[in-house]
Amino acid sequence: MAPPKTYRCEAVILGYAPLNEADLLVTVFTRDQGKVRAVGKGARRSTSKLVGHLEPLTTVKMSMVHGRSIDIISQAEVINSFSTLKEDLTGIAKGLYLAEMLTGFGAEASPNPDLFQLMIDTLRIIEADPGSEMALRYFEYHLLGVSGLMPELYHCVECRDELEPGAHRFSPNLGGTLCLECGPEDAHLRPLSLRALKVLRLLDRSQLADACKLTIDDNLSYELKSLLSTTVTYWLGNEIRSNSFLEHLRNETLPEVYI
Amino acid sequence: MTQENISGASPSLSRLVQELNRLPGIGPKSAQRLAYYIIRLPDDDAYALADAVTSVKLNIIFCEECQNLTDASPCQVCSDPRRDRTTICVVEDPLDVLAMERTRSYRGLYHVLHGVISPINGVGPDQLKLKELFNRLSRVDISEMVVATNPTLEGEATAMYIRRHQGRDDIKITHLARGLPVGGSLEYTDETTLTRAFQGRQEI
Numbered sequence A: 001m002a003p004p005k006t007y008r009c010e011a012v013i014l015g016y017a018p019l020n021e022a023d024l025l026v027t028v029f030t031r032d033q034g035k036v037r038a039v040g041k042g043a044r045r046s047t048s049k050l051v052g053h054l055e056p057l058t059t060v061k062m063s064m065v066h067g068r069s070i071d072i073i074s075q076a077e078v079i080n081s082f083s084t085l086k087e088d089l090t091g092i093a094k095g096l097y098l099a100e101m102l103t104g105f106g107a108e109a110s111p112n113p114d115l116f117q118l119m120i121d122t123l124r125i126i127e128a129d130p131g132s133e134m135a136l137r138y139f140e141y142h143l144l145g146v147s148g149l150m151p152e153l154y155h156c157v158e159c160r161d162e163l164e165p166g167a168h169r170f171s172p173n174l175g176g177t178l179c180l181e182c183g184p185e186d187a188h189l190r191p192l193s194l195r196a197l198k199v200l201r202l203l204d205r206s207q208l209a210d211a212c213k214l215t216i217d218d219n220l221s222y223e224l225k226s227l228l229s230t231t232v233t234y235w236l237g238n239e240i241r242s243n244s245f246l247e248h249l250r251n252e253t254l255p256e257v258y259i
Numbered sequence B: 001m002t003q004e005n006i007s008g009a010s011p012s013l014s015r016l017v018q019e020l021n022r023l024p025g026i027g028p029k030s031a032q033r034l035a036y037y038i039i040r041l042p043d044d045d046a047y048a049l050a051d052a053v054t055s056v057k058l059n060i061i062f063c064e065e066c067q068n069l070t071d072a073s074p075c076q077v078c079s080d081p082r083r084d085r086t087t088i089c090v091v092e093d094p095l096d097v098l099a100m101e102r103t104r105s106y107r108g109l110y111h112v113l114h115g116v117i118s119p120i121n122g123v124g125p126d127q128l129k130l131k132e133l134f135n136r137l138s139r140v141d142i143s144e145m146v147v148a149t150n151p152t153l154e155g156e157a158t159a160m161y162i163r164r165h166q167g168r169d170d171i172k173i174t175h176l177a178r179g180l181p182v183g184g185s186l187e188y189t190d191e192t193t194l195t196r197a198f199q200g201r202q203e204i
Helices: A089-105 A113-128 A134-146 A194-205 A218-236 A242-251 B011-021 B028-040 B043-059 B094-103 B130-139 B153-165 B191-199
Strands: A006-019 A023-030 A034-040 A059-065 A071-080 A168-171 A176-178 A190-192 B084-091 B108-112 B144-147 B172-175
Touching: A006 A034, A006 A089, A006 A113, A023 A059, A023 A089, A023 A113, A034 A059, A089 A113, A089 A134, A089 A218, A089 A242, A089 B153, A113 A134, A134 A194, A134 A218, A190 A218, A194 A218, B011 B028, B084 B094, B084 B130, B094 B108, B108 B130, B130 B153, B144 B153, B153 B172
Parallel strands: A034 A071, B084 B108, B084 B144, B144 B172
Antiparallel strands: A006 A023, A006 A059, A023 A034, A059 A071, A168 A176, A168 A190
């Protein structure tokens, strides 16, 4: 029996690009089908019934039609537009950072409901508190986890001994933490402080909302940001471009009139 | 597949197909169709097309004031004494200036950003004409800046960035009204647009 021509799905919009005269090539991450690229016919016209429903960082209910080479979006209805998040520049930058990582890690025709839920939950947290850096760290850590790349935090990945309290090293390439005695040749090897290891273990065991209550100093925050984004970049195979705008916002100094 | 893979195609025709294929939205088949159309054009028409392409590359520059594309700087709009010099409308693209001019309802000046902040595509504030905008704002006497970026996520992010960095507290900063398009339908309108349309309702 031929598969049905149409299907419904719940999806988060990750991005789009113009296509032809008035179409959009939309990238979405669905709860049940994984990443999907589909065409919104006429979606760039102001009177299109799809306009406003396909903005990035929006969750939607969609009806799709299987096309010969690419699916067609026949209907889309907003479930949550995260409108408060979109009123904050840092919130938008963080949301797009998540969307870019999800675009990179999400696979087509490979359902991953946990990853879908992680995205929705993280967007909710950032909407409530756009300043939250821990939400990004939680997302990065669990993105690796639900993609089958969970870093080892309790045993040395080389000698398999249980890690003693103290400073260690970390290698994305070897899959996690190493004790100081093991010194394999690895260009990606980097130091890992005991405090950073403890926070990573907390991210591992906690729920998102609980992890985001943790406050840490700037040095530790920088170490975790550097370690996790390096690991994500390593597995992605390319830089996360939206990270540079996020860094720009973190480092910017505002004109005196707004201080 | 490009024409150079087809045996028997002339090198000059292959080159034309390849060059047309590099244009946005033009695939290999469209490039071949356009190339054969150009071959069949009368000589004068084909040379006029080539001359237009050469001339636009030789003569078009950025206006020193508004950064729009122009043959002479300052551009026609910036040098027109009848324009209202107290208002600047910030747009994403030169085509947006043409769209605004078609309305005949705006008589102020423009500033063209040549894009929007698009972090996923690696476009940050430094790749846009934002520095030129902020320099301009620091030296001209205006009363209002209309930020007319598109009501998309990236357009809104760009508008927020401008709002945060423009550095003046003595000018009114506005954006275009949000709401229902003429010919639109309430039934298919998303909640954000409908909320904004409701907030901006007008007495009839």
